[in-house]
Amino acid sequence: MHSRYPAAAVAALAGLVLATGCKDTSILQASLPVATDTLMVYALTGTPPSLPSGVSVIFRSSVRVDGSGTFDVAFDFDSLGRVVVSPVRVLVNQLSGAPAVGIKTEFTTPFDNITSAPGGYYRPDTAIVVTPGQPFVLLTNRPTASDACVYDPSPTIYAKMVIDSTAPNTTRAIYLRMVSDPNCGYRSFVPGLPSN
Numbered sequence: 373m374h375s376r377y378p379a380a381a382v383a384a385l386a387g388l389v390l391a392t393g394c395k396d397t398s399i400l401q402a403s404l405p406v407a408t409d410t411l412m413v414y415a416l417t418g419t420p421p422s423l424p425s426g427v428s429v430i431f432r433s434s435v436r437v438d439g440s441g442t443f444d445v446a447f448d449f450d451s452l453g454r455v456v457v458s459p460v461r462v463l464v465n466q467l468s469g470a471p472a473v474g475i476k477t478e479f480t481t482p483f484d485n486i487t488s489a490p491g492g493y494y495r496p497d498t499a500i501v502v503t504p505g506q507p508f509v510l511l512t513n514r515p516t517a518s519d520a521c522v523y524d525p526s527p528t529i530y531a532k533m534v535i536d537s538t539a540p541n542t543t544r545a546i547y548l549r550m551v552s553d554p555n556c557g558y559r560s561f562v563p564g565l566p567s568n
Contacts, residue, residue, distance in 0.1 A: 402555040402566045407432060409552070415544040416448040416458075426460075429512050429531045429552050437463065441470030444512050444531075447548075450501060453540040457508070457533075458499040472513040475500050483507040483549070488568070489530035489559035504535045521556035530559050 411434045414423040424434035426443030437446045441464040448456045459473035474494025479486065486507055494511040502508055512529045521527035531552035539545045551561045560566035 402558050404554040405565050406551065406553045406560055406563055408563065409433070409550050411548050411550060413447045413546050413548070415540070415546065416446055418449075418544050427533075427548075427550065429510060429529055429550070430554065432550070432552055432554070439464055444471065444473050444510060445475075447546050449538070449540045449544065453538070454501050454503060455535050455538060455546055456499055456501055459497050461497040462499050472496055474511040474513075475508055476511070477502065477506070477508045479507045479509075481507070483532065483534040486532050487560070487562050489532070489553070489561070502535055504537060507532055507534045509533075528557055529554060530561075532561055 409432050411427060412424075413427060413434045414425050416425045416437060419425070421438075422436065424436055425448070426435050426437040426446040427433070428435045428442060429444045435443050437443055441460050443460055445460065446458045446463055448458065450456050457475065459475065460470040461472060464470045474496045475498070476490065476492070476494045477500055483505075486509070489509050489511065494509070500508065509530065509532045512531070513527055521529065529552065531550050533548055533550045536547045536549060538547070553560050553566055555566060558566045558568060560568055
């Protein structure tokens with residue numbers, strides 16, 4: 373009986389696993405710089421659906437929120453005028469292929485001083501309430517065939533965000549800053565090409 377996998381292929385695969393298993397970074401080297409973006413979104417409620425109410429981390433832009441799940445998080449106001457941040461799977465069925473998004477909010481460090489995405493627990497697929505000036509970090513898990521990290525052993529993209537100001541009683545706009553590391557598995561928020 374012949375082996376289904378030739379010995380050379382098995383040896384090559386084992387070598388690849390051993391070579392990458394000792395590294396802490398992604399198998400794919402960083403090729404895109406960490407970038408800062410200033411964005412404006414509108415509340416999900418009380419505004420026309422044609423206006424952008426979500427943010428796509430991978431595209432570094434504000435986007436419309438619809439059933440296709442092409443956003444990572446969406447924004448709204450609660451009854452007290454506070455900002456509610458909802459990961460895509462809170463609003464869109466998981467069967468749509470929407471990515472899992474976790475959020476970490478427990479920071480005493482100012483937004484500008486958070487230089488890398490911390491390890492530990494990111495509350496998955498759960499809406500949170502944030503106030504202006506309160507930083508939060510997103511972990512977007514993108515392992516599917518249509519996503520950027522499909523061939524990466526660390527299929528995650530990290531971004532930090534902070535709400536700068538809001539207009540809940542007039543335009544219902546939310547102004548925010550985002551720093552994202554578009555390289556799969558990399559955690560740096562320092563401008564330029566990341567090394568980790």
